[in-house]
Amino acid sequence: xxxxxxxxxxxxxxxxxxxxxxxxxxxxxxxxxxxxxxxxxxxxxxxxxxxxxxxxxxxxxxxxxxxxxxxxxxxxxxxxxxxxxxxxxxxxxxxxxxxxxxxxxxxxxxx
Amino acid sequence: xxxxxxxxxxxxxxxxxxxxxxxxxxxxxxxxxxxxxxxxxxxxxxxxxxxxxxxxxxxxxxxxxxxxxxxxxxxxxxxxxxxxxxxxxxxxxxxxxxxxxxxxxxxxxxxx
Numbered sequence: 689x690x691x692x693x694x695x696x697x698x699x700x701x702x703x704x705x706x707x708x709x710x711x712x713x714x715x716x717x718x719x720x721x722x723x724x725x726x727x728x729x730x731x732x733x734x735x736x737x738x739x740x741x742x743x744x745x746x747x748x749x750x751x752x753x754x755x756x757x758x759x760x761x762x763x764x765x766x767x768x769x770x771x772x773x774x775x776x777x778x779x780x781x782x783x784x785x786x787x788x789x790x791x792x793x794x795x796x797x798x799x
Numbered sequence: 800x801x802x803x804x805x806x807x808x809x810x811x812x813x814x815x816x817x818x819x820x821x822x823x824x825x826x827x828x829x830x831x832x833x834x835x836x837x838x839x840x841x842x843x844x845x846x847x848x849x850x851x852x853x854x855x856x857x858x859x860x861x862x863x864x865x866x867x868x869x870x871x872x873x874x875x876x877x878x879x880x881x882x883x884x885x886x887x888x889x890x891x892x893x894x895x896x897x898x899x900x901x902x903x904x905x906x907x908x909x910x911x
């Protein structure tokens with residue numbers, strides 16, 4: 689059964705720590721995306737990748753980093769430089785013009 | 800700068816009636832639009848799409864209308880069912896579809 693898996697579902701971070709959110713897809717999609725959702729706001733694009741070993745910044749990339757070493761995987765690191773990291777993070781993938789498929793998200797909270 | 804706007808944060812309708820969710824955009828270069836449905840603690844799921852060469856697309860109980868001159872699209876759900884209660888996001892793209900801009904969402908409640 690194909691889909692996108694995000695883990696963990698809930699994540700807690702101490703201030704000053706980096707944390708990595710996992711995103712894996714078995715849909716054989718070329719493109720992958722990371723979004724952030726805050727209360728009362730839409731989904732805002734952090735980073736996206738259209739092919740392996742290549743990625744582009746979205747609208748709110750500051751304080752985040754990504755890698756795309758494998759087609760199936762697109763991990764997101766929330767660095768200590770991100771001043772307001774508490775949010776719901778969504779990973780998505782797509783192929784060409786097809787609509788994006790989303791994972792179930794990771795909720796990150798600061799302790 | 801919010802390029803895609805959903806000005807109604809919430810909407811309540813009676814079961815069996817029509818639900819109309821609205822979305823406005825500012826960028827005339829957008830040429831592909833989608834609606835997503837989202838339940839709490841889950842990711843959005845694709846509902847229906849429309850390209851700028853059409854003004855209407857229908858899929859069962861769901862119809863999306865596009866008015867390019869007004870930069871406005873709407874999602875009609877007829878008849879509304881309690882299971883339709885969710886947050887609905889519209890999204891727009893201006894290129895090959897690799898970067899989408901999302902609205903803030905409208906929370907629909909269908910009252911039995």
